Amino acid sequence: MQTWNDSAPIYQQLADRLAVQLLDGSPPEGQALPSVRALASQYVINPLTVSRALQALVDQQLIESRRGMGMYVMAGARQQLLRAERHRFLEQEWPALRAKLQRLGLSAKDLNWETPQ
Amino acid sequence: MSHDKQELLVSAQDLTLRYGSKTALERATFNIPKGRVIGLLGHNGAGKTSLMKALVGLLPAKGNLQVLGLTPRQQRGALLEQLCYIPDVAVLPRWARVDELMTLMSGLQPRFSAERARTLLRRTSVGEKDKIKNLSKGMVTQVHLALIAAIDARLMILDEPTLGLDVLSRKNFYEMLIDEWCDGERTVLISTHQVEEVETLLSDVMMLDEGKLVLNISLEDMDKRFVALSHDPATAEAIASAHPLLRYRQQGGRSAAIFDGAPPADIAALGERIRPSLVDLFVALTRNPALQAKNV
Numbered sequence: 001m002q003t004w005n006d007s008a009p010i011y012q013q014l015a016d017r018l019a020v021q022l023l024d025g026s027p028p029e030g031q032a033l034p035s036v037r038a039l040a041s042q043y044v045i046n047p048l049t050v051s052r053a054l055q056a057l058v059d060q061q062l063i064e065s066r067r068g069m070g071m072y073v074m075a076g077a078r079q080q081l082l083r084a085e086r087h088r089f090l091e092q093e094w095p096a097l098r099a100k101l102q103r104l105g106l107s108a109k110d111l112n113w114e115t116p117q
Numbered sequence: 118m119s120h121d122k123q124e125l126l127v128s129a130q131d132l133t134l135r136y137g138s139k140t141a142l143e144r145a146t147f148n149i150p151k152g153r154v155i156g157l158l159g160h161n162g163a164g165k166t167s168l169m170k171a172l173v174g175l176l177p178a179k180g181n182l183q184v185l186g187l188t189p190r191q192q193r194g195a196l197l198e199q200l201c202y203i204p205d206v207a208v209l210p211r212w213a214r215v216d217e218l219m220t221l222m223s224g225l226q227p228r229f230s231a232e233r234a235r236t237l238l239r240r241t242s243v244g245e246k247d248k249i250k251n252l253s254k255g256m257v258t259q260v261h262l263a264l265i266a267a268i269d270a271r272l273m274i275l276d277e278p279t280l281g282l283d284v285l286s287r288k289n290f291y292e293m294l295i296d297e298w299c300d301g302e303r304t305v306l307i308s309t310h311q312v313e314e315v316e317t318l319l320s321d322v323m324m325l326d327e328g329k330l331v332l333n334i335s336l337e338d339m340d341k342r343f344v345a346l347s348h349d350p351a352t353a354e355a356i357a358s359a360h361p362l363l364r365y366r367q368q369g370g371r372s373a374a375i376f377d378g379a380p381p382a383d384i385a386a387l388g389e390r391i392r393p394s395l396v397d398l399f400v401a402l403t404r405n406p407a408l409q410a411k412n413v
Contacts, residue, residue, distance in 0.1 A: 006367065006392045009340045010317055041296045044288065045317040046154050049336070 011052035014043065018053065022062060022073060023081045033063060033071040124150050126272045126304050127172060131180035134167050134328075141167035142178065143328040151271060152301045156315050157308040158399055159325035165308040166205055168325065169276050172306075173202050185272060198227055201265040205276035205308075209257055211250040215243060222264055234267035237297055241289070255286025262290060266298050273298060273305040280310070287311070291318055316395040326403040343398060344376045348388030359384040363401030367391070375401050 004010050018033075027033060036054065040047040054071055057063045062077040101107070127149035134142035142164045149155060159165045171178040174189030174196055182189060187196045209218060215238065222229045238245065241259045249257060258278060265273065279287045295318065298305055309315055322339065324332040334342065348356055350372050357364065359381060361374035375393050379385065 004317060006345070006394055009392050037296070037300075040299070041292055043317070044291050044295060046320050046336070047295070047299055047301065048320045049317065052337070 010045065011049045011056065014039075014045065014050065014053035015056040018057060019060075019062065019081055022057075022077055023085065025078065027073055029073045029075050029077055031073055032069070033073065035070055125183075126151055126185055128183045129180065130182075132168070132171060132182055133179040134164070134171055134176060140328050142171065142325075144180070145325075145328075145330040147323065147330060147333050149272075149304060149306065151304055152299075153304045153320045154295075154299055154318055155304065155306045155321040155323060156312075156319040156395075157306055157323050157325065158312055158395075159308070160403060162327075163325040163403070164328040165325055166276055167328075169202075169204075169274050169306070169308065172274060173197065173200065199270050199272075201268050201270050201273040203261060203265055203275050203278055205280070207261060207276075209249045209261060211248075213249050214245070215247050215249070215260055216245040218249075218260070218264060219245070222267070226268055228269040229264075230267050230269065234263050237263035237266055237293065240293055240297075253286075255282050255289065258282060258286065258290055259293065262293055266293070271303050273303065275305060275307040277308055277310070279314075287314060291315070294318075312396045312399050313394075319395075322395065324399060324402055331402050332398075339395075339398070340392065342378065343393045344379050344385070345373055345391045345393035345397070346376070346380070346385065346388030347371050347373045347391045352387040355387055356384060363397060365397055365400070373397075 004013050007013075008016075021027075033039075033054070034042070036047050036050045039045075039050045039054075043050070054063065058065060058071075060080075062074060062081065063071045064074050066072055125148050127147075129148070130146050132142055132145040133140070145164075145168065157165050157168065167176060170176040171182065172184055172189060174184075174191075174193035177190055184196055185199050187199075189196055213221075219231045219234050222234070223231055235245070238260070241256065241263070243252060243256050243260055249260070252260065262278070279290055282290065291314075294305065294307075307315065316336075319336055321335045322332065323330060343362075346356065346361075347367060348371070353364070353372055356372075356374050359376070361376050361380070364372065364374045367373045373391065374388070375397055
């Protein structure tokens with residue numbers, strides 16, 4: 001079964017997972033998300049919890065509800081997520097990472113920037 | 118009749134059940150609305166099975182009880198036509214074939230749809246000509262759920278349906294339940310020991326402790342009402358002074374505490390707010406004499 005941690009409410013964790021998928025272009029902008037029931041079944045999670053997660057994404061203006069048709073990824077959602085994630089990385093993760101690199105005496109040229117195939 | 122009343126599938130006031138001198142259920146008052154997945158949690162002997170039996174009219178209980186607008190004890194026949202129930206001792210006859218059971222159900226249950234049962238069975242690896250005695254325990258339970266979920270009803274009552282099943286069978290069972298039963302209108306009441314596994318499935322939780330209903334809350338409200346703090350072991354004494362319901366250790370060894378309601382700000386500042394898990398809350402509410410005293 002899916003594992004959820006105790007850092008945040010489950011609907012929030014599901015919203016975060018769906019946001020990561022949106023960032024990867026799944027589904028692409030303008031396309032429909034799976035239905036509440038499909039998501040509920042996929043994650044074995046209560047449909048009400050799924051609805052709350054989707055509502056959280058609606059509140060962030062990443063997806064929108066089209067009457068009678070379900071949820072669609074909004075235009076610009078990926079860009080917006082990318083901005084938010086970059087901001088979060090620079091604010092929250094980078095200071096600790098920079099401190100560690102400095103402690104280890106590593107600079108940008110010591111790091112492998114090639115993406116492994 | 119008010120609109121709210123129509124939406125209630127079960128309404129119980131002061132439900133009390135005794136076996137001789139032993140009290141199985143003590144003045145339980147609760148409502149069950151439509152469209153919910155309700156977990157009925159309790160240790161062995163807490164009263165889960167008794168409560169379910171009272172709901173379907175198999176045990177006489179004192180107090181007021183309406184199920185689907187009927188009085189279970191007096192109108193059991195009519196009631197059993199309108200709800201789905203798998204008792205904890207449920208068995209399917211070993212000699213029967215799956216299609217024979219469907220014929221049997223068609224004769225017994227006016228609201229049973231063989232076509233629907235076939236659709237449900239197609240989700241599983243069970244064939245209609247299979248004999249029950251040749252199926253694994255997990256498959257038998259799936260057949261049972263398929264037969265029961267093929268009844269056009271609004272309320273399903275499952276008493277420990279996944280007991281003794283391996284993890285994959287349990288997952289298949291819950292997937293079928295979520296997929297094929299939960300449509301926002303129908304409700305299922307499900308008792309289980311496997312608290313961790315059903316947590317994400319539930320919309321509401323009812324906890325019984327020694328016959329008393331110690332908690333009846335939606336998961337959404339549970340997240341709001343109960344506050345769990347993850348904290349440094351060094352602050353344990355200060356945390357304890359604020360009377361948490363339970364102190365425990367998180368995975369990874371950090372200390373944590375659950376509070377009923379927000380702790381004072383100076384205490385909250387000592388830790389980081391985390392999600393209280395249903396298991397921890399279950400332990401807190403069914404093993405904490407102080408809280409039980411508070412609830413009386």
